[in-house]
C-alpha cells in the first residue's frame with residue numbers, strides 16, 4: 594500500500610518494529626527491501642540507545658570465547674556479509690558506514706597477559722580461526738607507536754570495524770528512501786494480539802495496526818517497568834553498562850596513533866579513518882544507570898596509555914555510557930514467540946550488536962515473509978524461549 598494513503602488506526606502495516614537502534618533499523622530495512630510495509634516506533638531518537646555508544650568493532654575472532662561456539666558461528670556469518678551490507682547501504686543512500694578492514698592486535702605487557710592471550714590463540718587454532726602470536730619486534734613493526742615494554746601480541750588479521758553513528762544515519766536514510774515511517778519520541782502505551790493481528794497503542798494518536806511486531810528495544814526489551822508489553826512476553830534481557838572515551842586527532846588525519854584495533858586485557862582502542870580513537874569499554878552490572886564516572890574514564894585512559902603512550906597527544910572529546918542488551922548465555926534472541934507467533938524478537942545482542950546487525954536483519958526479514966533464512970547456522974540455538982523451563986508457570990503466555 595502507498596504510505597501516503599495509509600489511514601492510521603485502519604490500514605495495517607505488515608510489521609511494526611519497536612526500537613530504532615541498529616538492530617531495529619536493520620530489521621526494518623531488510624523487511625522493506627523484501628516488499629513489506631514497515632513502521633518503526635522509537636521512544637526517543639533513532640540510535641539513542643547502545644548503538645550510538647558502541648565502539649564498532651566487528652570482531653568475531655577477537656571476541657570469540659570459550660563455550661560460545663553458537664554465537665561464533667552467527668558472528669562469522671554476519672561478518673561475512675558486512676562488506677556487502679555496507680556497500681548496499683552506501684549505494685542506496687550515498688552515505689558511509691565507516692566500515693574498515695583493519696585487523697586487530699591483542700597486546701600483552703607481562704607473562705600473565707601473554708599466557709591468557711596464547712590460550713585464546715589456542716582456542717582460535719582449535720576452531721580453525723585465523724590468528725598468530727607475534728614477537729614484540731613484529732608487533733612494533735605493525736604498530737610503531739606501541740609501548741616498547743610489550744612482551745608480544747596475538748594478531749587477528751580478519752577483524753574489522755565500522756562507525757556505529759554513521760551506520761545509524763545511513764540506515765535512517767535507507768529507510769526514508771524505502772518509504773518506511775519512523776515514529777520517534779513515542780513510547781507505546783499498550784499492545785494487543787487478536788485475530789486481525791497486532792495493535793500497538795500509542796499516546797495521543799490512533800493505534801498502529803500490523804500483521805506482526807518485532808521487539809528490538811535493546812536493553813529495555815525485558816524492562817520490568819515497560820508496562821506496554823505483557824510481562825510474559827518481555828524478553829530475558831538485562832542491561833549491562835559500558836563506558837567509552839573518545840579522542841580526536843588535531844587536525845583530523847594528522848596523528849594515527851594506531852592503524853589497527855589494539856586490544857589489551859582491560860581495554861581496546863578502535864581507530865577511525867580521521868585519526869580519532871575510541872577507547873573502551875567498561876562492563877558494569879548497574880541496572881539502567883548510564884552515568885559517566887571519573888573512575889571509568891581514568892581506567893580506560895590509563896590502560897590505553899599503557900599500550901599506546903602517544904594517545905596523550907590526542908584531544909579529549911568526551912565519554913559516553915550505554916546499555917548492552919545481555920541474555921543469560923550472551924547470545925541474541927532471534928525468532929518468534931512460540932505461543933504468540935505474531936511477536937518476533939530481535940534483541941539481546943550484548944557486546945556484538947553492530948557486528949550482528951546484518952545477519953539479524955536478514956534472518957528476521959526472512960521469517961517475516963515466511964522464508965527459510967539463507968544461513969548455515971542452526972537458528973534453534975537462538976530461540977527466544979530457550980531460557981524458559983517448561984515447568985515455569987509464571988512464564989506461561991496468557992495475553
Ligand SMILES: Cc1cc2nc3c(=O)[nH]c(=O)nc-3n(C[C@H](O)[C@H](O)[C@H](O)COP(=O)(O)OP(=O)(O)OC[C@H]3O[C@@H](n4cnc5c(N)ncnc54)[C@H](O)[C@@H]3O)c2cc1C
Nearest residue numbers: 612614616636642643644648649650811835945946947948
Ligand atoms: C560501551 C559499548 C561498546 C560496545 N562496543 C561494541 C562493538 O565494538 N561492537 C559491537 O558489535 N557491539 C558493541 N556494543 C554492543 C552494541 O552497542 C549493542 O549490542 C547494540 O547497539 C544493540 O542494538 P539494539 O538496536 O538492540 O539496542 P539499542 O541501540 O539500545 O536500541 C534500542 C532502541 O530501543 C528504544 N526503545 C527502548 N524501549 C522502547 C520502547 N518501549 N518503545 C520504543 N522504543 C524503545 C531505545 O530508545 C533505543 O533507541 C557496545 C555496547 C556498549 C555499551
